[in-house]
Amino acid sequence: MNRSHIILLSFxxxxxxxxxxxxxxxQEIPPxxxxxxxxxxxxxxxxxxxxxxADPLLAKPTQIAFDPQGRLWVSTSRTYPxxxxxxxxxxQIIILEDLxxxxxxxxxxxxxxxxxxxxxxxxxxxxxxxxxxxxxxIHLKDDDGDLKADxxxxxxxxxxxxxxxxxLHRLRWGPDGLLYMLQGYYIGTHVETLHGxxxxxxxxxxxxxxxxxxxxxxxxxxxxxx
Numbered sequence: 001m002n003r004s005h006i007i008l009l010s011f012x013x014x015x016x017x018x019x020x021x022x023x024x025x026x027q028e029i030p031p032x033x034x035x036x037x038x039x040x041x042x043x044x045x046x047x048x049x050x051x052x053x054a055d056p057l058l059a060k061p062t063q064i065a066f067d068p069q070g071r072l073w074v075s076t077s078r079t080y081p082x083x084x085x086x087x088x089x090x091x092q093i094i095i096l097e098d099l100x101x102x103x104x105x106x107x108x109x110x111x112x113x114x115x116x117x118x119x120x121x122x123x124x125x126x127x128x129x130x131x132x133x134x135x136x137x138i139h140l141k142d143d144d145g146d147l148k149a150d151x152x153x154x155x156x157x158x159x160x161x162x163x164x165x166x167x168l169h170r171l172r173w174g175p176d177g178l179l180y181m182l183q184g185y186y187i188g189t190h191v192e193t194l195h196g197x198x199x200x201x202x203x204x205x206x207x208x209x210x211x212x213x214x215x216x217x218x219x220x221x222x223x224x225x226x
Contacts (some may be wrong), residue, residue, distance in 0.1 A: 037093050053105040063170060065199065067123040072105065075103060075121040075131065081164050089116035093131060095147050103201040112140050112149040119169030122179065130179060130210075132168040135159045137181070137208065156208070160187030166203070170226060179208040184224045191215060 034051040041049045053072070077091040093112045096105040111129070120134040129149075130139045137156040140149035159168045166184025169189040174180050183189060185203040193215050200206070203222035208215050 004174040026107075050103055052098075052103065053108075055106040057096060057105055058094060062118060063120040065122050067140075068125050070098070072125075073111070073121050073123050073129060075115075077115075077117045080117050083116070089114060091118055093117040093118065093121050093129065109147045111142070111147060112152070116160075117164050118169070119167050120171040120181070122171035122173065124210075130155075130171055131176050132159075132171055132181060134167065137168065155213065156191050156193065158189060158191035159183065160189045162186050162188065166224060168206075174207065179210055180218065181206045181208065182222075182225045185222070 020194075034054065038049045038051065043049060056073050058076055060077050060080060062077050062080070065073050067073060073097070074094050074096060075091075076094060079087070079089055079091050080107065083089060090113055092110050092115065095109045095111050097107045097109070098105050099107055110131045112131075115131070116134050118134075121129050121131050123129045124139075127145065128139055131138050131140060135157055136154050136159065138157055139153045141153070142148060143150040145204040160183065161167055163184065163186040166187045168181055168183050168189075170182040172180050181207055183203060187200075187202065189198070191198045193213065195212075195214050196216065198215050200217055200220060202220065203225055204220040205218040205222065205225070206215060207218045
């Protein structure tokens with residue numbers, strides 16, 4: 001065995017020993033305690049913090065939004081940040097309700113599933129919801145009031161999907177009645193609309209008129225807005 005082989009073998013043994021020592025020193029991180037988290041808040045007099053919903057009612061939420069009936073709509077993604085090999089997408093839009101009005105959710109209903117990393121949800125106040133879904137903006141509609149979507153309509157497609165952390169997200173109604181949406185920095189969007197093509201490379205803020213179906217850029221040059 002020559003000198004170079006001895007040096008290489010010594011390096012490999014040293015590196016392996018360091019990895020084993022590092023693994024033995026790892027400590028299991030306990031799940032967060034809601035009571036400890038609540039105690040860390042500073043709230044104004046007359047207000048209090050309490051846990052409203054947790055597993056198993058929901059997991060990995062990407063956006064929440066209340067509707068006029070006081071129900072909480074949640075876009076969730078167990079798939080995030082990406083699909084595993086041979087994995088089928090099954091992310092969900094769920095609705096949480098506090099039926100006994102005790103300040104905590106007690107029922108979770110799957111409104112729609114088989115989604116792929118939905119970035120946001122916004123109820124329309126009439127049994128439907130707008131959803132940022134991968135490269136699409138879709139509208140879901142519940143026709144019979146059972147809190148399960150019966151129809152799906154793709155309103156727009158062509159939003160960038162280069163990075164699942166930056167795709168279309170954070171849907172919100174503006175005071176002007178328009179639907180505002182964000183996209184992150186590493187995204188290139190090319191959407192064909194009824195009013196012509198719309199392009200946005202990088203982070204920015206969109207607005208969408210749900211009546212005329214006009215999509216426009218409100219601002220650009222943002223990095224990773226949430």
